[in-house]
Ligand SMILES: Cc1cc2nc3c(=O)[nH]c(=O)nc-3n(C[C@H](O)[C@H](O)[C@H](O)COP(=O)(O)OP(=O)(O)OC[C@H]3O[C@@H](n4cnc5c(N)ncnc54)[C@H](O)[C@@H]3O)c2cc1C
Ligand SMILES: Cc1cc2nc3c(=O)[nH]c(=O)nc-3n(C[C@H](O)[C@H](O)[C@H](O)COP(=O)(O)OP(=O)(O)OC[C@H]3O[C@@H](n4cnc5c(N)ncnc54)[C@H](O)[C@@H]3O)c2cc1C
C-alpha cells in the first residue's frame with residue numbers, strides 16, 4: 001500500500017480474528033483463533049499511525065518496539081517483524097495469544113481513543129507464527145562463551161526467558177524442571193485450544209538449539225537442594241511459579257468430583273486424559289453432565305471451556321462479583337459465552353452435597369449483591385439474606401487462585417519469603433537475600449501473567465550477567 | 475530414561491525392580507517415594523523407594539500389578555528402560571529411638587514399610603515386624619525383614635503360613651501379652667491401616683500410617699492427593715505421606731481412591747486388548763521371520 005495519511009489510517013476498521021465456528025469448536029480441542037492471513041495482517045498493520053511517542057510501548061511490560069514491528073508487517077517484511085519482536089520478547093507466539101492486551105498495550109493505543117485500538121496482539125501472533133512456519137534455517141548466533149554456569153529452576157515462562165537471555169550472553173545454562181515436560185503453566189495449565197502445545201515445544205526447541213541444557217524430572221529442593229546447586233553453578237534463578245491450589249474451605253470439598261483447576265487442567269492438558277484410554281490417565285466422566293466452575297479468571301475460563309469439550313451438557317461459571325470485575329481476558333469471556341458457557345454471577349458456594357458413597361451431587365449457592373468498595377477498590381459482594389439456591393452438578397472445579405509451592409522454601413531455610421511463601425526480591429534486579437540467587441515470576445508476585453513472568457526472567461538475566469562479570473558487586 | 479538393572483517377581487504379581495537413578499539413590503531417605511512413567515504416554519505412578527545402593531547408583535521399587543499401569547510396568551525386564559523417574563518425593567519418615575517399634579506391612583505394604591523398619595533399627599529401636607498376606611505366597615520380603623528386624627512374624631488370613639489371622643490380631647496378641655510397645659508403623663490396604671489405628675488407640679501408642687491417595691504431579695501443584703487429617707485437608711505428596719494414624723479420616727481416603735473405578739476397568743480392558751494384540755503381532759512376526767530365514 002502506498003503511504004497513507006493518518007486520516008486514512010483512522011478510517012480502516014479493526015480486522016476481527018478469523019475463528020472456528022463456536023458450536024463446532026466447543027466440542028473439539030483445536031485452536032479457536034485461526035490467525036490473520038498475510039493480507040489481513042498487512043491491512044491491519046496500516047491502522048497504526050506510527051506515533052512519534054508510542055504510548056503502546058509503555059503499556060507493554062517488556063517494552064516491545066510495537067510501531068517498528070507493525071511497520072515491517074505493513075511492508076510485508078514478516079521475518080524482520082519477528083526479529084524486532086524477539087529483541088524484547090522471547091515468546092511472541094505465546095504472548096500474542098495470551099497477553100491481556102486490553103489492559104496493556106492495546107489499552108493505551110492512540111487509535112483506540114476514537115475507535116478500536118490496533119490489534120497489536122493479533123499482529124504479534126501473526127509475525128511469530130509466520131516466522132515459525134516459514135523460516136526453516138535458524139542460524140543461532142553462537143556467542144563467545146564466558147565459562148560461567150547458571151542454573152535456572154523451573155521451566156515456565158520466567159525460567160525460559162531468563163535462560164534465553166543468558167545463553168545469548170554466552171553463559172552456560174541448565175534448566176531444571178520438576179515435571180516431565182518443559183513449559184510450566186503453558187504446558188499443563190493453558191489448554192491446547194488457546195495455546196497449541198506445538199508452539200511451546202518449538203520455542204523450547206529453539207532454546208535447545210542455542211545450547212540451553214534442559215533437565216526434566218528434577219525437583220530442586222528434593223533431587224538437589226539450592227545449597228548444592230550453589231556449589232556447582234555460579235548463579236541461580238528460581239522461577240518455580242505459584243502452583244499450590246487454594247480450596248474454598250467449605251463443607252463437602254472432599255467429595256469425589258471436586259477438583260482444583262490445576263488438577264483438572266493437568267489431567268487434560270499434560271496427561272491428555274481427553275484421549276483416555278490411549279493415554280491411561282483417567283478423568284471423571286462428565287459427558288452429558290453439569291460442571292460448575294468457581295472463579296472468574298483465565299483459569300476458570302479455561303476449565304469451563306475444557307468441560308464443554310469433554311462433553312459436559314451444562315458448563316457454568318459461578319462468580320461472586322459481576323462480569324465487570326472478572327479478571328479473565330475479555331476475549332476468553334466472550335469466547336466462553338459464544339460456546340454456550342452459562343454465567344451465574346453474584347453467587348458464592350456454601351456447601352457441596354454428596355450421596356452416601358461420597359460422590360458430588362449438588363452445590364448450595366448463596367446469592368450476593370455488591371456493597372461498599374473494599375481495599376482493592378472493587379465493590380465487595382455481600383450475601384442477600386435467605387437467597388440460597390441448590391443446583392445439581394456432577395463436577396465442581398475450584399479456580400480461585402494459587403498459593404506458593406512450599407518445596408523450595410522448606411528445603412532452603414536461608415531464603416527469605418513473606419508470610420504467603422513468596423520469595424522476597426529486590427525488584428530492580430530480582431536478587432534474593434542469598435548471594436548469587438535470583439528469583440522471578442509467580443513465585444515472587446503470586447499468580448500474575450505470562451508477560452510479567454517473562455519480564456522478571458529478563459530483568460534477572462541482566463542482573464545475573466552483571467553479577468557474573470563482577471561478583472564483588474553483590 | 476532410567477535403565478532397569480534387575481527385575482524379578484517376589485510374589486504373585488509383585489515385582490522388584492532395581493533401577494539406575496544415582497541422584498535419587500544418593501538423596502533419598504526412608505519413607506520417600508518416586509513418581510515414574512512407564513512410557514511417553516504413561517500415567518504418573520507413585521511408588522515407594524524400598525531401598526537404594528549409592529555405590530551402584532540404583533534404587534529399588536517393589537510393584538504390585540493391580541491395574542493397567544502397574545501391570546504394564548511389570549512386563550518390563552532387566553535391560554529395559556523406564557521413561558521417567560522423579561524423586562525423591564514426600565517427607566522422610568520421622569525416625570528416632572522410640573524403644574520398641576512394630577512395623578506392620580500388609581501385602582505390598584511390606585515393601586513400603588521395609589525402608590522405615592530398617593531406619594528404625596539403625597536408630598537403635600528393638601524392631602518387631604509383622605508381615606501379612608492373604609496366603610503364603612503373598613507374604614513378601616520375609617528374608618529381607620529378618621536382616622533388619624529383631625523379631626519377624628508372618629501372618630496369613632488362611633493360615634497357610636505363619637500366624638493364622640490378620641496382622642491386627644497378631645498385634646493385639648503382643649499387646650495383651652504385656653509387651654511394651656512404643657511405636658507402631660502400619661502400611662497396607664486402607665482397611666488394614668484403619669484397623670491397626672483402632673487397635674492401638676486404647677493403648678495410646680504413637681501410630682503412623684503411610685497414605686496412598688491418587689496422585690498426579692507429586693509436587694503439591696494439583697491438590698488431587700488431598701486427604702483429611704484432624705479434619706483438615708493435607709496434600710499427601712508434600713505434607714506426607716506419613717501421618718498420625720489416630721487422626722486420619724480413612725473413610726474419605728477410601729472413598730476418594732474409588733474415584734476412577736469405571737475408568738480403571740476400561741483401562742485394564744484396553745491393556746489386555748493391546749497386550750493380546752501385541753502377542754498376536756509378535757507371533758505373526760516370528761512366523762514371518764522364520765519364513766524369511768528358512769525360505
Ligand atoms: C489455567 C491458567 C491460565 C492462564 N492464562 C493466562 C493468560 O491467558 N494470560 C496470561 O498472561 N497469564 C495466564 N496465566 C498465568 C500465567 O500462566 C502465569 O502467570 C505464568 O505461567 C507464570 O510463569 P512462571 O514461569 O513464574 O511459573 P510457571 O508457569 O508456574 O512455571 C513454573 C515451573 O516450575 C516448575 N517447578 C516448580 N517447583 C519446582 C522445583 N522445586 N524444581 C524444579 N521445577 C519446579 C513447575 O513444574 C513449572 O513447570 C494462566 C494461569 C493458569 C494456571
Ligand atoms: C506415596 C505412595 C506410595 C506408593 N508405593 C507403592 C509401592 O511401593 N508399591 C506399589 O505396588 N504400590 C504403591 N503405591 C500405589 C500405586 O501407586 C498404585 O497401585 C498405582 O498407581 C495403581 O495404578 P494402576 O494403573 O496400575 O491401577 P489402577 O487400576 O489405575 O488403580 C488401582 C488403585 O490404585 C490407586 N491409584 C490409581 N491411580 C493412582 C495414582 N496415579 N496414584 C496413586 N494411586 C493410584 C487407586 O486406589 C486405585 O483404585 C503407592 C501409592 C502412593 C500414593
Ligand code: SF4
Pocket residue numbers: 059060061062063064066089095096099101104105106120121124451
Ligand atoms: S508482549 Fe503482550 S503487552 Fe507486550 S506488545 Fe505483545 S501482546 Fe502487547
Ligand code: SF4
Pocket residue numbers: 047048049050051054055056057066067108109110111118120
Ligand atoms: S499507540 Fe497505537 S497507533 Fe500509536 S504506535 Fe502504538 S500501536 Fe501504533
Ligand code: FES
Pocket residue numbers: 688689690691692693694695696697698699700709710711712
Ligand atoms: S499429587 Fe498433586 S498435589 Fe499431591
